[in-house]
Every structure is written in structure tokens, then in C-alpha cells.
Amino acid sequence: MTADPGFANLTTACAFVDQLAVSGVRQAVICPGSRSTPIAVSLATHPKLRVWVHIDERAAAFFALGMARKLREPVAILSTSGTAAANILPAVVEAQLSRIPLIVLTADRPPELRDWGAAQTIDQIRLFGEHAKWFADMPVPMIDDALVRHARAVAVRAVQSARADPQGPVHLNFPFREPLLPAGSRPPLHLQPLFEEGRGSDVADNEPSRLVAAGGVLDALASQISRVPRGIIVCGPAQGKDLAPAVTALGAVSGYPILADPLSTLRFGAHDRSRIIDAYDPFLRDTLTADALQPDMVIRVGAIPTSKPLQQFLLARPDRTHAIVDAGAPRDPNHLASTVIHGDPAVTLTAVAERLQGSEITGREEWMHAWTLADRAAKTAISHALSVNDDLFEGRAVAEVATLLPEGATLAVGNSMPIRDVDAFVRGDSRRLRIVSNRGANGIDGVVSTALGAAAVSDEPVVLVVGDLSFLHDLNGMLAAKLFDINATVVVLNNDGGGIFSFLPQAEQLESPVFEALFGTPTGVNIGAAARLFAASYARPGDWHAFRRDLCRALHAPGLSIVELETDRHQNVEQHRIIWAAVAAALHPAAAVGV
């Protein structure tokens, strides 16, 4: 034991990494670099960790995020110092807002080299600002048992902090002095003994604690529900495995319909589906129907629903009882909450349902029936409208994809139009399908990487539906599929530009050349060439029969498959309008029930 910095670096890094593994981290994404060597070597040689070496830190961080969301457990991502670390910010922001546990590790120069013009040295102190839940600037390693204990303690705390409600990203910055590895060390480095000094803390220790609301608060909510017949439960984007049983239990005792966002975990699944309403986005666009169905009480969990018509519907009566249940800060941009219950939604709704179990709530069937009628009418109208139109319409594309997915599959969805189309055109059923999307910050960045991250740790098919701009934004993301032989399918809805902008007022307000330049932004990039670049298989079906055939092939093919569907940005707006009109025509019988 000497003052060899390399030995101290490696000892500390091994202790930290070993404790991450003991605390339940199983996956680590590594971006190449020199300064990060002690941690990279520790991660790569730890017997219980799987490492994924990726080139582009931005893509790598979203890849880690996709894994963490799929596995519902923290994933580590390592970068070297400098702008490499700065590239991770977008994924950190998304992880914070969509509440995904990420453990971001950045290597750094020691303090004496910072802010003195040293190479590849930037200010990494709180690099991600408020976007990381927890930040620690680690001490420069020395041969000192106290520092090894500290490294292990930080690992435990990082995992617990990332997993604590609301889950999110933590950032640890590791300075290392040169030499980075023990002087004169030759392969193989014998790291095994360093890994065996684990504290032996049980992985079960790291099951996250859950926030439970006070009994009086639960009593009050139960009492309100028993008094108000016309209530609804709104489930926005959420992750929890046990949310579906809790919500359906409350639905059953309260008689309330459950409006299930595609990202809520409730739209698909084997749970009690009798009260699930999932065509609200189309039918709430109809004013008569929306007016007739205005509830007196709203119970809302999860993030803000994807559906703008639903948001408008909730906004129409700002004075009503509107209870939000959230373990983090309330997500309520229209400031509609009359009650904010600070607690885990699954735990809270289960407890409220239990309180209502004895009370005999009756006479709410007609209310539920009105919702069911509207839901069915919209579904039938949409189903018919899609079946009679053979155009390559984006709404039909997402519906076709959803229909073909096998049990257990994951449907990853891009932001902008794809997630809105999934909301409007994908009807749930009892298949165990998981729909995921980066709805924290709704970015079009990192979408391919996030999907491939999910696919990397999934035994069942993963299909991403994404627009061409979002696909292009994360072109590098495809490298992961090539490097790691990931099986996945990407459906690119190619309307050569920013399709969503055609739905905005700007499309009417600006002269066409200005609009096209600023919002249409056609790139003319050839999707097939992108597929070839990353050795992906590629198909470009010209009709729905071919689309289904190519998608089925892709689902069973090894590696990355890209299916391009060429659509028309301008027609797309009109096609949506035609369907909304068909839904309105079908709805008025439902509205006429006069509930």
C-alpha cells in the first residue's frame, strides 16, 4: 500500500461499482474515454454487471433510460469528462420528468486542474442543475479505508435516491488523478478480491419506500366519492406495476369510469377492463358529448394526459372537485386541483377502495353506461372509417401496428404525432402490451435509443413507431442495435418533415414558404440509406397488406428491422378531420341519452 494514485483510483472505483451491483444495479452503459478508466474497468470486469459500450453519450444516456424504464430499476451510465458529460443532459431532463431512475457517473479532473484551462476539463459541478435529484462531487481517491467506506455508502445512497419517489436521475462526479491505473500493472488486473468486500446488504433493502397519505385524508376522499355519483378516474402516463389493480378496484366500488391514457399501464392488460374508457380522445372532441359527460368529481393520477380534448374537457369546469394523487409534485398546469393528495397512487387508491368496500354505492350504472355508449360509438365509427380508407394514413398505421403485436410486446412511441395517434386510434384489450414514450419532456430526441434500450433487455418484441424527424434526430441511436445485436422493429412514418405543425394555427397564419422553411422542414433524407448504414433490414410497403406482411416479418427477424411508411403531411390533417366528423355523427345518439 503506497501513495500510488492508480491503486487508490481502482480500489475506490471497484468498491463503488461493487456496491452498485450489491444494491441491485445490473446494467451499465459505458461511453469510451480515458479519465473514466478506473470506473469503466471496474464495471466491465464485475461478474454481476452487464456493460454496454456506446459511442455517442446523448444516445447512450437515452439507451440507459430505455433500459431503466423497461426493467423498472436503476441503470448506470458512465462518461468521461468534458462535453461528453454535457451530452447526457437531455436524457437526465427526460429521466427527471418521466421519473426514471438513472445513475449518471462522470469522470473529472481533480480540483487543482479545474478552471485552469486543462484539456477536456469543464465545470461539471452540478452540471445537470436541478435536473438531477442528487449530486455529489466525490473526493479524489486516496488509500484510506474511510474513503472506500464513503464510496460504498454513496453507491447505496445513489440507488436509494434514484428509486425514491418520485424516481429520477442522480449524478456523481468522480475526479481521478494520474496515473489512472496502478503503476506498472499488467493484465490481468486482479479485481476479484476488490469486489468481494461488499457490505453484503440485501437487494431487498433497496425496494423503494412508498409515500402513504394520512388516514384522515383517505377518509375524506372516500367520503367524497360516496357522496358524488358522477365522478371519473383519469389515469395519465405512469409506470407502476400495481397501478392497474388499484385503479380498477376503486372503479369497481365507486362506479366511476376509468379514462386510461395509452401510457397509463391500464389501456392494455388482463385486469378488470369493464370500466376502462379509451376512446375519450375522439369522442370528447364532440362538444355535445363532452357537455353531457361533464363529471362533478375527477380523481387524477399520473402525468398530464396525452389527449388535448381530455385536457380541454377537464378545464371546462375549473370549480369542480378535482383530486390529484401524486407522490411527487402535482402535475397540474391548469391549476385545477381542489385537493392534492401527496402519496403513492397505487397505495392511496387501494386504501380508498378498501374504505368504500362496505358502503353500498348504487345507482351509478346509467352514468357509466353513458360513457360506455360514447366509447363504443367512437370505436365503431373509427374502426369503420379506418377500414374503408386505404390511404397510407398515420392513424391507421398505429392501429395496424397495435393489432399485430403479440402478447408481452412493447410498443415504443415517438412524440409529436405518433403518441397522439396512438391515443386516438389504438383501442386496448386484454393483451399484456406495454406502451412507452418519453412523455416527461415530450422531446423528439433520443427516441430511437430509448426504444433500443428497452429492446436490449426484453425477451419479447419491441416496436417503435416514430416520425421521420425524430428518427433522424437520433440516427446514431441505431448504432446500439448494430453493436449489441438487438432485435427490434422501427416503423418510420415518413411525411418528410414536421407533421405536427400542420395542426397548429401557424399553418394558417404564415405564408407557405415561411411555414415550410420553419416548420415543414423537409429533409429528403433516405430512410433506406439510413437502414443500410447501420446494417438494419429495411422494407417500404406501398399498401396495408404489404405493411402487415413486412411488419410480421420484422417482428420475427433477428436484428434491427426498419419499416418505412410514406405518408403525406398535408393530407394527414384532412384525414384526421374526416374521422372526427364521422365520430361526431356516430355520437349523437349517445349524447341524446341525456344523462
Added chain:
Amino acid sequence: MTADPGFANLTTACAFVDQLAVSGVRQAVICPGSRSTPIAVSLATHPKLRVWVHIDERAAAFFALGMARKLREPVAILSTSGTAAANILPAVVEAQLSRIPLIVLTADRPPELRDWGAAQTIDQIRLFGEHAKWFADMPVPMIDDALVRHARAVAVRAVQSARADPQGPVHLNFPFREPLLPAGSRPPLHLQPLFEEGRGSDVADNEPSRLVAAGGVLDALASQISRVPRGIIVCGPAQGKDLAPAVTALGAVSGYPILADPLSTLRFGAHDRSRIIDAYDPFLRDTLTADALQPDMVIRVGAIPTSKPLQQFLLARPDRTHAIVDAGAPRDPNHLASTVIHGDPAVTLTAVAERLQGSEITGREEWMHAWTLADRAAKTAISHALSVNDDLFEGRAVAEVATLLPEGATLAVGNSMPIRDVDAFVRGDSRRLRIVSNRGANGIDGVVSTALGAAAVSDEPVVLVVGDLSFLHDLNGMLAAKLFDINATVVVLNNDGGGIFSFLPQAEQLESPVFEALFGTPTGVNIGAAARLFAASYARPGDWHAFRRDLCRALHAPGLSIVELETDRHQNVEQHRIIWAAVAAALHPAAAVGV
């Protein structure tokens, strides 16, 4: 004039944008988005601004940085809210450290929507932390002359702040309430009157002020120089147009050799070249030579030199007089400065040279001669070694490129090995060549975009030399060339992975599979396929004759041309060692002079 938010948004945005233009901004990069519409429309319709609409904010920001460096003036970059804005961080960090004026504009939600779960809304307050020189969160626009005045004042201040020494990035965050544009407005929006309310401030007002050291400090430095015969002037990476005349003037009166980094503006050019030493990287690797040439005084300007042998050489005598002249914080990671002069280097060195003009400094010819001998010996040895070796060696590639560049061309250089090879193998001459590289943070990210930004505003050829990993990291950067028909040449030195790591101790210390996985990181990506994806022309010469032919063709071809040179990572280390040995063999006569 009503309370129409759209009208207020547009009025404020137009006033701000108009003032940017009046204050000297001529180029603006726009990334598509909705919330940013008022500024995007103002930029796109302003008669004096040229706009560049780019898809990927990370690439777009580096593209803006490349333009700003080439033009030596501030360039604006606009993004919408959310992770879009977060993608700009890497370029902001680079702009801060390499002192490039950037004006980053981000759109945002108004305060009442922030931190309440609204879509595409993240915490953008001080999003870039300490990396932006100045940050302002703008007020939400209202119809109020005071706010219009404020918007104009902010534009003036943003330009001045970005250009003030040390130059760098500023960040302005613009909240907009809906509707984003005037209600019911139809094309064409008549923005012209809004643009004509400029304050009429003269562009000359915005010539940046320069920091001048006190007379006593200048006297002291002049006095030291006159007393110390064995001094050197070290010029690291720098931007200033007038640095070369100042440094050469001081060289002439002091008798000191001038060690010119490739990025110093002094290696090439029509200035007095008699004292320029540019083969120091090779010859200071030789211990005997380095010992013989140790100076008693160092005057250093610019950032830390690229050359590690030069850094080691300076570090060998930490106690000597070592004066740093810098208008910003001193860049001195080894803490060698005995004097830090806080002033503009060109102004300072000119003033010191003037002070020495009268004094008759003599007897320093032998000292200069010793440096010249070493320089010539190294040059001759390298030139011979390169000419007799027909392998596709990366060092020869950069030398070949430099030889073929015409007067006025820009040589953009990637980090990691390319810039080191340029330092070691590219000898200067009187051609007006500009060599640029992102040496602020030395990132491998954004390199293609930065080069294309320079090319976009250049009438003369721009050639980028970059490694395959760095090229791949910024694949999306090539989109700019496609969208804007930019003429540029990219030479990709493809060694299929991270070549620089083979030079590090880790290459010896780790087992080969671990090393390859963590550092070698071969991707196997086909460069030709990448070229086709972005409609670039492509060549892959197999020998030096073909390389020269393909490069000459590329220099005269329209659009983006990619020339791939396949090299060998493992051989590359050995090839470097052989040349250093040849240089050492050639040098000992120089060292034997015994100065």
C-alpha cells in the same frame, strides 16, 4: 392595441430581433418548434438576417459556433422549449472555453406553466449553469413600450456581452403565452414596420472593448525581457486577427523564438516568419534537445498548447519566469505562472514591443539559432520519413492535406489524434491558411457541424480532417451540407475505433479484450453508406497518389465530399514511434551546439 398575447409576442420578438441585426448579428440558426414561433418568424423575415433551419439542436448549435468562429462575430441560435434546449449544452460549453460569441435563444412556457407538469416544459432557468456568460429570463410579452425598450436593450447587451473579452455564449430564455401569433392574422404578416423602429445604434458601437494592462506592468515585463537573453514566446490556440503582428513584433525586438501552435494563427500566414518554430512537438520529445533548449523566461499567450511534449518541457522548470498574458482567467493547469498579466494579448505584446524598440538587445542570435537548427533538423527528418513510407499513415495524411490547401482555405481538425498529428506533422508557410478546432473542451462531438458552419460562411475551401468515431458522433451534422448546399470536404481517417487510446498506458495495462471493448470500440460503420445517406460524394483512395487526386477533386467539387482513408490503429502507434526515433537521430547535432 389590445391585450392580444400574440400581438405582444410578435412585437417584442421583432424588436429584439431587429436590434440583434442592428447590433451586428447577421446569421441565425433556427431549430423547428412551435413555442419559438414569434422569434423564428421575426428572424426568418428580417431583411438583414440570414437564417439556417437545422433539425438537430446539438448539431445546429455547433454549426452556429463554427460560423461564429469563422466570422469572428456573434451568431444566434434558436430552439424551442424542453430537451431541445438541453441539446445545446455541449456547444455552449465549447463556446465558453474556446471563447466564441454565441447568442442562445430558447423559447419557454410562461412562469405559471413551469414546474406544473405542462407538456414540453423543463426548468430552463440557468439551463447552461456557469457555462453561459450571461443569462436572462425575459418577461412574458405585453403591449407595453417599456417591454419593447427592454427587449431592444437586452439585444444590445447580449451582443456586447458575447463579444466582451473573454468572448463566449449568452443565454436568453423567452416565455410566450398562447396564442403565439396575433389572433386571426393571415399571411403576409407585415413585420416590416416593426423592424423599422430600431434605435439606430451604429454597428461600430459594438466593436468590443479591449483590456489594457497598466503601464507599470508593461514596463516590468519589458524590463525582464531586456535582461533575460534566453526567452521564448509560446502561442497556444487563439483567435485574434491581430495577434500575429503583435507576437512577431515582440519576437523581433526580444530575439526570442516563437513557438506557434497550429491553432495560434501564427503557424501559417504572411507575417514575419523568421522566428516561427513549429516542429517543437517532434524535437522536444528528444530529452537531450529539450534540456539544451530550456529557457530562463517564457511568455505565453492563448490556451494551453496542443503539444504534450511542449507542456512537459515547460513543466520541467516550474521555478522560472513564466508570464501569461490573458484577457480572461489564466489557462495554467500546471500552475507555472510567475506573472499573470490581465490584458488583451495583442495589445499587451504590441505595447511591450514598443517599449523595447529603443533598447538595443543583442547577442541573442545563438539562442535563436539553436532553436532554428532543431526545428530544421526535425522538419527534414520528418519530411524524409514521411516520403519513404508509403503506408496509409495518419501523420502523413494531415501533411498531405495541408500541402494541397489553396491560399485562404480553412483546415478544420478533429480532436483526439488529428489535431495532435497536425501539430506534429504540418509545417507552416506563408499561405493564408486558417486552422480551427474545438480545443475549448477537446470534445469529439459536434466536429462535423462546426466545420460545416465555417464552410457555410466561407468563400474559400474548408477541409475537415476527423477520425471515424468523431465523424460518427456527429453524423447528423452532415444534414446541414445537404440542406444548405454547403461546399466542404471531410477527410475521415478511419481506423475503426478510438485511435488515441492506443497511445495511453491503459493499452498496456489491460487485457486485450477488455481494452478493445472499452477503448478500441470498433463500430464497423461504413463511411461510404454515411456519405450516400446525406447525398455527399465519396472516395476511398488506396494510396497516396489516389488520395491527392481525390482530395483535389473534392476541393473543386460542389457540395459535400467525403474522402475516407483507411488506417490501422495498431500500426499507427508504431509508425509514430519510428518517426520520433528518426527525429532524435537527426537532432543530436543540434543539441551538440551546446547552447
